[in-house]
Amino acid sequence: ARFQSxxxxxxxxxxxxxxxxxxxxVFAPRNIRGFENIRNPWLCVQFVTILWVLFTKIIEPKPLKTFSEQLSKVESVYLIMFSxxxxxxxxxxxxxxxxxxDCRQAWGNMVIYSRCVADxxxxxxxxxxxxxxKSEEVTREIVAACDDCVAWCAAFAVSSKQFLRGIDALPKEELLGVLSEEDVNKLQKSPHQPxxxxxxxxxxxSRIYVTYRHSQKSEMREMHETIRDESxxxxxxxxxxxxxTQEGALERLRxxxxxxxxxxxxxxxxxxxxFSIPFxxxxxxxxxxxxxxxxATFALMGVEGAAMECEIPFDANRANHLRMDQYCETIVNSCALLAQWGGEEQAKKEL
Amino acid sequence: ARFQSxxxxxxxxxxxxxxxxxxxxVFAPRNIRGFENIRNPWLCVQFVTILWVLFTKIIEPKPLKTFSEQLSKVESVYLIMFSxxxxxxxxxxxxxxxxxxDCRQAWGNMVIYSRCVADxxxxxxxxxxxxxxKSEEVTREIVAACDDCVAWCAAFAVSSKQFLRGIDALPKEELLGVLSEEDVNKLQKSPHQPxxxxxxxxxxxSRIYVTYRHSQKSEMREMHETIRDESxxxxxxxxxxxxxTQEGALERLRxxxxxxxxxxxxxxxxxxxxFSIPFxxxxxxxxxxxxxxxxATFALMGVEGAAMECEIPFDANRANHLRMDQYCETIVNSCALLAQWGGEEQAKKEL
Amino acid sequence: ARFQSxxxxxxxxxxxxxxxxxxxxVFAPRNIRGFENIRNPWLCVQFVTILWVLFTKIIEPKPLKTFSEQLSKVESVYLIMFSxxxxxxxxxxxxxxxxxxDCRQAWGNMVIYSRCVADxxxxxxxxxxxxxxKSEEVTREIVAACDDCVAWCAAFAVSSKQFLRGIDALPKEELLGVLSEEDVNKLQKSPHQPxxxxxxxxxxxSRIYVTYRHSQKSEMREMHETIRDESxxxxxxxxxxxxxTQEGALERLRxxxxxxxxxxxxxxxxxxxxFSIPFxxxxxxxxxxxxxxxxATFALMGVEGAAMECEIPFDANRANHLRMDQYCETIVNSCALLAQWGGEEQAKKEL
Amino acid sequence: ARFQSxxxxxxxxxxxxxxxxxxxxVFAPRNIRGFENIRNPWLCVQFVTILWVLFTKIIEPKPLKTFSEQLSKVESVYLIMFSxxxxxxxxxxxxxxxxxxDCRQAWGNMVIYSRCVADxxxxxxxxxxxxxxKSEEVTREIVAACDDCVAWCAAFAVSSKQFLRGIDALPKEELLGVLSEEDVNKLQKSPHQPxxxxxxxxxxxSRIYVTYRHSQKSEMREMHETIRDESxxxxxxxxxxxxxTQEGALERLRxxxxxxxxxxxxxxxxxxxxFSIPFxxxxxxxxxxxxxxxxATFALMGVEGAAMECEIPFDANRANHLRMDQYCETIVNSCALLAQWGGEEQAKKEL
Amino acid sequence: ARFQSxxxxxxxxxxxxxxxxxxxxVFAPRNIRGFENIRNPWLCVQFVTILWVLFTKIIEPKPLKTFSEQLSKVESVYLIMFSxxxxxxxxxxxxxxxxxxDCRQAWGNMVIYSRCVADxxxxxxxxxxxxxxKSEEVTREIVAACDDCVAWCAAFAVSSKQFLRGIDALPKEELLGVLSEEDVNKLQKSPHQPxxxxxxxxxxxSRIYVTYRHSQKSEMREMHETIRDESxxxxxxxxxxxxxTQEGALERLRxxxxxxxxxxxxxxxxxxxxFSIPFxxxxxxxxxxxxxxxxATFALMGVEGAAMECEIPFDANRANHLRMDQYCETIVNSCALLAQWGGEEQAKKEL
Known part of the structure; x- marks a missing residue:
């Protein structure tokens, strides 16, 4: 199900x-060109152009002609404006x-940091x-805390994705098997999910490195451990x-x-x-x-359209935007892979 | 009140x-264009242009005409100058x-660091x-010091904002419920508030991590704690x-x-x-x-005007400047949110 | 054999x-020019050009001529589009x-970090x-773990190279004498080799710095060591x-x-x-x-071709791509050199 | 006096x-334009221009005219050269x-680091x-060492300023009340003052964090302190x-x-x-x-002049150069301010 | 001798x-212009130009003329190609x-790090x-190790310089008084000197901070020292x-x-x-x-020549290349200066 989502x-x-x-x-999918960004002004220009050409060709009144000739002299001011x-x-x-x-790099760094955390x-x-x-109980608690932390790390990626897209609802199926349903609900309710x-x-x-306090001194703690734990x-x-930091950078860019x-x-x-070109x-x-x-207007406005398209690339439905679903999947898979290797390694040593 | 401010x-x-x-x-608000930055030189150019055109059209003296024709030959030097x-x-x-x-990034980093501090x-x-x-008294002192530190962190953001705007008076309502009135007054009086x-x-x-000294050895301090505290x-x-560092970067840019x-x-x-265009x-x-x-002159001068507008973007009343009020609010809210979660987590564990 | 590979x-x-x-x-090797990147569109343009020139020269129908003259007037729109x-x-x-x-820098940093690790x-x-x-057994174990770590570091470079090239099979001869065959097989099977x-x-x-646990307290561990080890x-x-981080950056760029x-x-x-040039x-x-x-079209398209060529420079067979084999060799050689100096130094001191 | 200097x-x-x-x-101060950077070549060009125009206008020899006409045809090579x-x-x-x-940033960072040191x-x-x-004597020694360190930090800024300006003599009044006269003399004599x-x-x-050695074990040192001190x-x-690092960056730029x-x-x-324009x-x-x-030549050469002016911006007398005196004053004042707050805080706690 | 070298x-x-x-x-030294980089192609172009001009002027065959006129029409394709x-x-x-x-910065950072190491x-x-x-023997050993480390640090700079220049032979006089002859010989033989x-x-x-092991527990080591040493x-x-890292960056750039x-x-x-200009x-x-x-061709090719000249700026004989000898001297002198101050400080305290 997670894979499907x-x-x-x-x-x-x-x-x-x-x-x-x-x-x-030639066969670029239509949604790739982001034409809707510039459709309205482009259509206006086309409309005016057609009207003006019809005017000058069909009606052809004399004063219009001299006015038009006057206009075409101003072409030299174009050089200045266009620069x-x-x-x-x-x-x-x-x-x-x-x-x-920058956005892509922030996500790339989130992948790297997630791997570091998991490993x-x-x-x-x-x-x-x-x-x-260590007593068995303490060991079990710490291992559980480690697993929880990796799970929250994966949830961090998913909730950052949703936050950046401005979607409040968490995609529960993407966190299936990562967080318990209770945790998902708690996360859903919080005002700032990441x-x-x-x-x-x-x-x-805190639970991984400061667990001893639960044991109320029943188990004398060695100094070695404290040094090791703090490191x-x-x-x-x-x-x-x-x-x-990466999430903050993305928030700032948005x-x-x-x-x-x-x-x-x-x-x-x-x-x-x-608008002046036809005249x-x-x-x-x-x-x-x-x-x-x-x-010519499509060439020019298209550049502005491309800039608009890529300015805040967090939308789920735009083909040019960041593939955040893929990055989240990489993070979740990396965490799973590292956890699995950890388990194998562990099993091997226990033999 | 804070929200209002x-x-x-x-x-x-x-x-x-x-x-x-x-x-x-078309309907861009007038204050967005920063037209007042370039109004004076632009009006001068317009004034000269109108005068000169009237001269050449109405009075039309011969010597003026030959002088003018002479001038229009120099157009080729334009290419060089304009490049x-x-x-x-x-x-x-x-x-x-x-x-x-850079300014925006510095503020973004302040948000991130504030969250790190608070958490x-x-x-x-x-x-x-x-x-x-730990004795109850020591615990209480440390927790109080933590709360104070988070409060000063929020005050740091607000006072940086005022400092960058060159406003000496602190907006007391923005620090309502963050700092005590006494602290606000002390802060108000200091020559460099951030x-x-x-x-x-x-x-x-210092109070959070070195409190033991107050207790004058009555409570024997464990080595573990020192290691932990220094970390x-x-x-x-x-x-x-x-x-x-972020505040210093902003000061430098200003x-x-x-x-x-x-x-x-x-x-x-x-x-x-x-000025030479009309001639x-x-x-x-x-x-x-x-x-x-x-x-043409508006196109050119407008670029210079935009550069002027964004060079030192710390004004409270200019629409293009940094939304520092919003960043401060984010910082204050993040601190509050993290403190609240801390409290809940605490309450849950105490049960 | 490794050298050969x-x-x-x-x-x-x-x-x-x-x-x-x-x-x-003049004598640049053909494969350096990346001509195949732009061959298809370039040939199309050439084909159309030849047809059109033949049309205008040989058949020379009147309406075609006036149409063509009409077209050549539009040249001024070129300035706009071309900018x-x-x-x-x-x-x-x-x-x-x-x-x-960025890719080259990431590889350069991998060389530097590999040297730091090995030294x-x-x-x-x-x-x-x-x-x-330290007991002899513990010493032997630690030294073996150090050697293993350096070997995996060299394998990291080689497997990153393969991963970036999208080749799943490891080049066993390049890891000859670095990893044992068993380890190579384990590495080969893993879904993400680096x-x-x-x-x-x-x-x-872990084995280098936390080995004491194997000894089950038989050997009392000194505090000094823990501090030293954690550092x-x-x-x-x-x-x-x-x-x-470097490997992650390369993955992101790919x-x-x-x-x-x-x-x-x-x-x-x-x-x-x-296409419009001939018309x-x-x-x-x-x-x-x-x-x-x-x-003219080769000059223009060639720039696009060069950009295509260098966008993802991880191919093994393209002459313009990163010399990843060389970087891997540098890493393997540096590791070997540092290990050899370590051995000599050791031998000298034992005398 | 310091303020005056x-x-x-x-x-x-x-x-x-x-x-x-x-x-x-219009009313830009003359020294702001850095005209002296380009005065000589500009005057040469003017001289040649005037001579040539007089030649072509007054003497007007025929061969000169045809030569001149020949020259003006070469204008098209201008486009290439000028690009x-x-x-x-x-x-x-x-x-x-x-x-x-970069220079400005290095100084800005020096301000920030100085504040960090002082605080x-x-x-x-x-x-x-x-x-x-701690015995009173040890306390006194450490506090004195702290004050000295802050003083040398302020002196670091002032001597960096002088070093960058290539002035060997220290401005004693700027270090008045910061360093003792003996220290100023020692600093003056050293070959590399910063x-x-x-x-x-x-x-x-060293004196602040390793003082115990003076006491020759008379005072048993606690472990806590060593950890704290090293941190x-x-x-x-x-x-x-x-x-x-900042000072080194500035040295490198100079x-x-x-x-x-x-x-x-x-x-x-x-x-x-x-030179070719008049011909x-x-x-x-x-x-x-x-x-x-x-x-036209002033427009072109002026850009080169501006680049010359800002390349090594460490002169004391050029209006466009870095305001290093101001940065030093900020550093000295920040140190003083932080020391004063430290004192107040101390006084309050002693009550 | 070192100074001379x-x-x-x-x-x-x-x-x-x-x-x-x-x-x-005007009087720029000839070797500064890097003219030999572009001499061959430039001379070819000159040769062809002279031939062609002679052809068109002296022989003046009719078909050549029409061909030439045909050619000059293609000028408009120049605009495209030249952009x-x-x-x-x-x-x-x-x-x-x-x-x-980047190269200059890497050397600048090497200067800074060398100073940090020495100090x-x-x-x-x-x-x-x-x-x-500490026993006198241990003290002597540590101080000797410190001196050795500073010496190797200076040798690092010199051997990096030689390595980047592709010169295998070490300049012995530059390391005179820095390394012993035996060490210079050992360094000379190593395949990668830096x-x-x-x-x-x-x-x-290792010798500076882990010396105690030589003493075989004869001298009980204090915990304080271990903490201090590791720090x-x-x-x-x-x-x-x-x-x-800096050396690696330079290697990468080379x-x-x-x-x-x-x-x-x-x-x-x-x-x-x-080649097309004359035609x-x-x-x-x-x-x-x-x-x-x-x-015109010198203007264009000269830019390419300048780029060639500065691409790998490590040659000893090119005037535009990095002054690596000077940077090495700065490093050696800084090390000597810091060692001397250390000695003076020491002498003063011993009184």
Whole structure:
């Protein structure tokens, strides 16, 4: 079921083959082009272009003609405006791509830290089980705490995904076999789910390395252990800080867009420029104005559209957005794999 | 009241919807465009343009005409100057945007570190309360110190915000229920408020991890604890250093602009260029010179205006500036949330 | 045999001499140019160009001529489209190169961390051997664990290389004398080979620093040792985290391409532009259209081809890709060298 | 006196108001424009321009005219050369600005680390004073060492400033009340003053955390303290490493310019280009050649001048350079402020 | 002698005065321009140009003329090709410069880490000498190990320099008074000299902090010392890792060039472009074609030449390459200075 859930999530954001020119150019799936981002302004420009060309071709009134000729002289001001526009477009495009990569990197680091957490805890569990000085009950408690911590780590990834998508409901099937239903419910109710998971991991860390207190001195604690435990705890603590830092970075990227003044200035002149093309060139190009304008404005607005598409890449249904379902699956699988190896290793040693 | 105060702060810096072309282009709120940054030079250029066009059109003296024709030949020098100008403008624009993001990142990291501080201290408080070896009085003191430290951490964010805005008066309602009135007054009086909060946090850290000294050996201290405490203290110390580093980075960004030589050179040639447009093109364009110059100069100067707007983005009333009220609210709420979870966890265990 | 295997791998990705213009321009090996990346679209453009030129030259129908003249007027829309295209191409080119360098850097760091691991463990082995308090059996066990850890570290590099190339089969001859055949088989079977090596290194670290538990208190453990061991372990742990972080970064780079919207938009207009060249210029250039179009489209598409070539540089057979065989050899050799020095040093001291 | 000295230093490098167009464009102070950097080549170009225009206008020999006409045809090679030139200029400009910011950042980090050092030591002094197990003499020694360390930290900033400016003489009034006269003299004599301060801070750190050795076991040292001290020491050690790293970065930036080949190539073609303007355009522009050349060459050379100005921004008298006096004052004041709070806190607790 | 050796190394790579236009433009030393990098292709282009111009001017056959006129029409394809070319050139130039700075930064960090190592060890030696609990023999051994470690640290820098230059022979006079002749010989024989130095430093670290084992329990070791020693050792270990990381980064930069596809594509079109200039423009420019082509091709190829020059800046004889002799001297001098201060401090305390 978990596999199914991740699969259906992944299928909405498929990978593509960069070597296949046909698929990326001619037969590119429609939803990949993000055309809906720019449909409205593009249609407006097309509408105005067609009207103007019909005007100049069919009605052809004299004053219109001189007005139009007057207009086409202003073409030289285009060079100036367009340079400015070009700088702004390229700047916005680069910003959006850098943001996309920052997000991807944060998720990549979450995978790495999750593996570190899982492996560190599996090694810890093994060491505890091999320690002859610990009572069986204490051993069992620590091992359980290790398992819980790895589970919350996987839940952290899933709940970060949901949080970034702005979906409050947890996908229970993705946490099936990871968290108990009770824990899932508790997590569901919390106002900030990733932070709750982080908080739970810290509590598990407490249970893993400070368990002796439960035993009320019945079992004399060795100094060695304290040194060892604090060393392990501070390592785990670094990994946990790594996780929360990545989640915080993603939260920050989701909450911040480019300053509005940049976007407003860029779009104002982009629109002005696009609307002016038919008026300036209609005299020269004749009927060819209609397709030429359509292509040129799509080329220009499409760049703005691509920047819009990639600015906050957390949507579940957009094909260009981050494949977060896949990253979560990697995290859950890595945790499971490491736990399994831990178990095998353990079984082998017990023989 | 706290909620109200943050809300009124946030409402001055609203988010925008990047998908809504109408709102970002045609109906963009006037204060978003930062037009006042460039109003004076723009109006001057417009004034000169109108005068010159009237001159050439109405009075039309011969010598003026030949002079004007002479001028329009120099157009080819434009290409050279404009390339230079373009490089400078794009450089300045990029610098301003990078600064904006550095500031945003510093605030984002402050949120993350605040959460780390709050969570680490809540876990510490829980562990102390579970420890049967500690006298009740010592336990109470430590828990109080933890709470104080979290409170100063929230106050650190609020006072950093005020400091960056250059406002000396603390917004008391934002710290309501966080700091006692006495502490707010002490903080108000200090010459460098964020540093005072940091200093207080370090004192709390001292009280949390070195309390035993008060007890004058009445309670024999275990070695285990010292090891544990130093490990916890050095973790907390890293988070505190993280906070002060972010605040220092913001202070640095506020205190440093682009070297004046860049700005002076850029603006000198921007102004020269804008003023020369009517003289060079008036012959060719006729009456169209007036709107064409208006649009072209606004396109160019508007980029410089956007750079000015985002260079030091700490103002409370500018719509493009950082939403610092919101970040402070996030910090205060995160601290509250973590403290609440700490309490619940504690209550549950006590049963 | 190991040397042979690495050599055959390296020979497919030879270095080049940047000072030799002839070799890099005229006699550049064919496989270096990555021409197959763009062959299909380039041939299409050539085919269309030749057809069109023949049409206009040989058949020369009148309506075609006026249509063609009409087309050549639209040349001015080129300036606009090409600027947009240029920004996208340069952006993609830069991204691909940055990715290439990120990959190279990750491998470079893996070399550095491997050396740190090997040296730290050799020093550890020496110190253990010099310690008179340790029983011979314990000493032998620790030294064996150190050797194992260094071996797994070399295996980590080799298996990362295979994993990144998507090859499941391990090259047994490259691990000859590094891992035992049994270990190679175990590694071969694991679903994620680099992670398995990492996991094994962590287990070795456990055996190196926590061995006392085997002795069931027969040998009273000194406190000094615990402090020393934890310090050594946490250092090793940092190096191991360094290794897994680099591998994770490489995995991330392999799994993520540029958002498809960028690639689709770029290629659509690149293809449109290339196909339009003959139609727009055939009137002017005559027969020269054919070679001119061939060269111009190769110049443009070649940049896209170079970006494709370097985007995911992990193939074993492409001359421009990362020389991963060489890096692995450096790692294996460095480990061997450090182990040898450790042995010599040891031998000298025993005298 | 200290205040006076810093003030006179600061007054040479005033801040500017970016919103004030008049001040930054028309009434910009002359020394801000760094005109002396490019005066010589600019005057040469002007001289040649005037001569050539006089030649073509007054003497007007026939062969000169045809030669001149021949020249103006070569204008099209300008496009190629200028693109190359433009790339180099923008590259150099960006490098200089990045260096400027790196320097600023290094100083900003020095402020942050200084605060960390000062606060950590004040907290340490308080804790020592509260510790009932320490003899009064030891307490006094440690507190004195803490004060010394903070003083050397302030001296580190001041001597770094002097070192970067290449001034060997220390400004004694700036260290008034910070270091004793004897220490100032010792510092003055050392061949590398910042490194000497760093070395002194390390010695203070030794005195703060390893004082017990003086007491020759008369006072039995508790284990707790050693753990605590080493933890404190390694924290302090990190801050000190931070300080020396920043100073080293600044030293590196001062010692390294752009590779000379870049500068030589850029300037050669900049000069060639500037000198060729009058020859190519004189026929077209007539008398207007003189002001047009003056403006265009100033625009181009001014960018190179700005890059020169900001490449090594450590001069005390240049208005565009780093306000190092101000940063030193911030460091000295921060140290004083933190020491004062430490004192107050102490006094309060003693009551 | 050491001073002499460094001086002769430094004199081949002199600094330059950026304010001196004459020296950097007209009288720039010939070896600074890196002209030999591009001599061959440049001469070819010149040869072809002269031949063609002679052809068109002297022989002037009719068919050649029409062919030439045909050619000059293709000029418009230049715009497209040159944009592509320009992007590639600027990309390559920037990459080379970034590499240059990365190398410089790595050396700068080596200076900083060397100082940290030297100072940390001097403080350690002082503390050991002040410790009354240590036997004189042990003290002497530790102090000797500290001195050895500092010596190997200086040797690390020198051998890194030689390694990067691909010179196997060590400059014995540069290590005079640093290492004993026996050690120099051992170092000379090792296959990877910097790694050997690093390995030796780790062994010294072992001798400094784990000496007690030699004494075979004759001297009861205090716990305090172990804690202190491990803290010191892990600090030293961080500095050593810093050193090896920098060396590894330099090794990586030396071993990796730009992917060959970029260089081959760039150069192919650069050469094509340069060769086509005379054919396209000869009709227009006449005899002026020869100098114009010479200048334009030098401007373009010179940028490629500068990129080649700075790509791997480790040569001893190229004026634009890194002044590694100077950095080594700084490291050796810093070590000597810190050792001397350590001695003085020690002498003073012994009084």
């Amino acid at each position: 991740f699969l259906s999530g992944k299928s909405k954001q498929p990978d593509y083959d960069a070597r296949d020119w046909l698929r990326t150019v 400015t526009l070009g700088f702004l477009i390229v700047f916005r495009l680069t910003r959006a791509a850098v943001r996309f990569w 560190a805890l599996m090694v810890r569990a093994e060491e505890v089980q091999m320690d002859c000085n 932070m709750f998971c982080y908080s739970m991991m810290r509590r598990c860390s 392990g705890r501070s390592e785990l603590s670094k990994y946990l800080q790594g996780l929360i 909450a911040t867009k480019l300053p509005q003044i940049y976007v407003a200035h860029l779009r104002t002149f982009l629109i002005l420029y696009c 300036v060139y209609a005299m020269n190009w004749g009927w060819a104005t209609i397709p030429a304008t359509a292509i | 943050f809300l009124s702060g946030k409402s001055k810096q609203p988010d925008y919807d990047a998908r809504d072309w109408l709102r970002t282009v 230079t100008l373009g490089f400078l403008i794009v450089f300045r624009l990029t610098r301003a945007a990078v600064r904006f993001w 680490a201290l809540m876990v510490r408080a829980e562990e102390v309360q579970m420890d049967c070896n 540093m005072f909060c940091y200093s207080m946090m370090r004192r709390c850290s 916890g203290r050095s973790e907390l110390s890293k988070y505190l250093q993280g906070l002060i 205190a440093t602009k682009l070297p004046q030589i860049y700005v002076a050179h850029l603006r000198t040639f921007l102004i020269l260029y804008c 060079v093109y008036a012959m060719n364009w006729g009456w169209a010179t007036i709107p064409a110059t208006a649009i | 690495f050599l055959s791998g390296k020979s497919k990705q030879p270095d080049y001499d940047a000072r030799d213009w002839l070799r890099t321009v 947009t295209l240029g920004f996208l191409i340069v952006f993609r080119l830069t991204r691909a190169a940055v990715r290439f360098w 730290a463990l050799m020093v550890r082995a020496e110190e253990v051997q010099m310690d008179c308090n 992670m398995f090596c990492y996991s094994m290194m962590r287990r070795c670290s 050594g372990r946490s250092e090793l742990s940092k190096y191991l985290q360094g290794l897994i 799994a993520t391409k540029l958002p498809q919207i960028y690639v689709a938009h770029l290629r659509t207009f690149l293809i449109l532009y290339c 727009v210029y055939a009137m002017n250039w005559g027969w020269a259209t054919i070679p001119a179009t061939a060269i | 810093f003030l006179s230093g600061k007054s040479k490098q005033p801040d500017y108001d970016a919103r004030d167009w008049l001040r930054t464009v 190359t030139l433009g790339f180099l200029i923008v590259f150099r400009l960006t490098r200089a600005a990045v260096r400027f910011w 950590a030591l004040m907290v340490r002094a308080e804790e020592v004073q509260m510790d009932c197990n 490194m000497f301060c760093y070395s002194m801070m390390r010695r203070c750190s 404190g020491r390694s924290e302090l050690s990190k801050y000190l490493q931070g300080l020396i 010692a390294t310019k752009l590779p000379q080949i870049y500068v030589a190539h850029l300037r050669t073609f900049l000069i060639l280009y500037c 190519v355009y004189a026929m077209n522009w007539g008398w207007a050649t003189i002001p047009a050349t003056a403006i | 460094f001086l002769s190394g430094k004199s081949k790579q002199p600094d330059y005065d950026a304010r001196d236009w004459l020296r950097t433009v 592509t070319l320009g992007f590639l050139i600027v990309f390559r130039l920037t990459r080379a410069a970034v590499r240059f700075w 940390a060890l001097m403080v350690r030696a002082e503390e050991v000498q002040m410790d009354c609990n 790694m050997f130095c690093y390995s030796m430093m780790r062994r010294c670290s 010191g050792r892990s600090e030293l270990s961080k500095y050593l890792q810093g050193l090896i 071993a990796t060039k730009l992917p060959q596809i970029y260089v081959a594509h760039l150069r192919t079109f650069l050469i094509l472009y340069c 396209v423009y000869a009709m227009n420019w006449g005899w002026a074609t020869i100098p114009a082509t010479a200048i």
